[in-house]
Amino acid sequence: MRFSVVIPLYNKARFVQSGVQSVLAQTLPPHEVIVIDDGSTDGGADALAHVTDPRVRIVRQDNAGVSATRNRGIAMATGDWVAFLDADDAYHPEFLAALARAHAACPEADVLATRHRTVYEPTGLPLEPWAVPEPFCEVELVEDLRLRWMKNTPLCSSSVAVRKARLMQMTTWFVEGESYGEDLDMWFRLGDQAPVAVVNGCYATVRASVPGSLSSFGCRQVPPPFVLRMREQALDGTIPSRYHDSALWFVAQYHITLAREALAAGDRKRALQRLIEARYCSWSVRWQLTALMALFMPGSWAAKWQSWRVRSADSFAQEPV
Structure with a gap:
């Protein structure tokens, strides 16, 4: 090869x-x-x-x-x-x-x-x-x-x-x-x-944490263009039909992540907007838990929750030197 x-x-x-x-x-x-x-x-x-x-x-x-x-x-x-x-x-x-x-x-x-x-x-x-x-x-x-x-x-x-x-x-x-x-x-x-x-x-x-790194970014307020395209392409048939549901599910999960990041930044209004955009999976535990956080959880608690969740999700890949 x-x-x-x-x-x-x-x-x-x-x-x-x-x-x-x-x-x-x-x-x-x-x-x-x-x-x-x-x-x-x-x-x-x-x-x-x-x-x-x-x-x-x-x-x-x-x-x-x-x-x-x-x-x-x-x-x-x-x-x-x-x-x-x-x-x-x-x-x-x-x-x-x-x-x-x-x-x-x-x-x-x-x-x-x-x-x-x-x-x-x-x-x-x-x-x-x-x-x-x-x-x-x-x-x-x-x-x-x-x-x-x-x-x-x-x-x-x-x-x-x-x-x-x-x-x-x-x-x-x-x-x-x-x-x-x-x-x-x-x-x-x-x-x-x-x-x-x-x-x-x-x-x-x-x-990680290298200035200017392609993998570093701050709190995102809007989904990147590829997420918006993915939704459009799932709906117009560009994405093969066998991947239609998983594409829309991925887009919805991305919006839930944005909602949690908005909560961590203290922006409940934006968090609720993102949850509305993720309504495709409103029956899921992750969506409903995030909705409860947006409606009732103090902002400082939401920030701690999001930080803990990200660390837990990445624990397999991360290794300090």
Whole structure:
């Protein structure tokens, strides 16, 4: 298997060397590593000036956003599979080998992925290889990615690879001009077309709390464009009918999350508005519990509840360094 690894780089000079080295250290060597410097102002590409490995290609461009940057990497890739790695993240040495195992177990899958862990390490120091617990390393074939996502997060942008032939059949890759949720939009659209094979072991590391990180965001007041599109596409038949219910359910659950975040911020009116938008699942325990919180729970209690819930949901993936 020939993996092309695409690394979008924007103002991550102190991290990108560690990320690139984690790709070059793979036990299953990558076919190529494409680093696209999206108009960095911190000399990001210069941090790789000493890298002489011929598999590493460094491209500079004017700032165009993460979606356009990933799309350019896809267009340049010459491998059979295109993997992605954010510049401040890293692969376990066995990451690509784990994807190869997933392909062997589920050859019909056009998306291969592993679970990931989250660390709090903002200095850019190389991450030492971490132990992967063997009991969690079975390969899972995911037929409905949205339904699976609501159980727990099975993959992220730094733990996934897509068959190049499948990408070439798509009319739209990452939606350009969007920088939050553009990756989820891509994975769900791919999941609508073909199964996803996930290795249930953490073979990628995501750095949290890095300034400017693609995965960091504050309290959201409105759903991102991909959620609004998902609802429209479920209703107009763009999304295959077998995924209609799970798509609308995912959208409703997203609105419930926004309602809880609004409560944590002390905005009951906005929380109730979001619950109305989530009325598709108003019979669910999660919706009804959130409604009770919005109507009766003091704001400070709601904030503590939301903080505890997020920590509990992420406990599998998070690991302090």
